[in-house]
Amino acid sequence: MLHTAHPGGTVLAEDTNTRAWQIYGQRQLARNYNPPVPDRLGWTPWDGVGPGVEALGDVTGRRVLDIGSGAGHHAVHLAKAHGARVTGIELSPTQHRRAVSAHPDVDGVEFVEADVTEYLVGAEPFDAAYAIGTLAFIDPRRSLPALRDGLCPGAPLILSLLHTDLHGRGPSTEVAPREQMILLRDDPPLPTQM
Secondary structure (H helix, E strand, O other), X not given: OOEEEEOOEEEEHHHHHHHHHHHHXXXXXXXXXXXXXXXXXXXXXXXXXXXXXXXXXXXXXXXXXXXXXOOOHHHHHHHHHHOOEEEEEEOOHXXXXXXXXXXXXXXXXEEEEOOHHHHHHHOOOEOEEXXXXXXXXXXXXXXXXXXXXXXXXXXXXXXXXXXXXXOXXXXXXXXXXXXXXEOOOOOOOEEEEO
């Protein structure tokens, strides 16, 4: 796991992130906010930027893993518009609750509350996997080997990651956490480690 120095000792970066996403989910639940199911799979916060579902190949009838599925809107889009069989995996109980409550009983979609690396150990390999802005919150030394083993040979793994540039330091070649903030209107920012 990624570790960060802390005046009182060592804090696991993933624990910081888990707490942040738990609070984020609580805030969104309190607002009763769920994003709409998109008309197109988007990989960024900006509409129309980047490729669509074609980056995953033909997903019709295929098992697809949505890593860090949050409120579940991308998983629902893939199932309804493209006939994929999607498993949305989410570590945060509040984010998982958002998905389950907003999208109960959607054909072709299953929402699972679990750590993706632990879940993949016993899962049948997936035909494709994607993470939209989420995989940077998990230590790549844990996540990437688990995904390699949890995907069928040759299966696409499509990642959309935000660049952590909160302090203007630019890209790094080190696998080390960097502070980033989750911003939510009218609430204090939530510190994370990406």
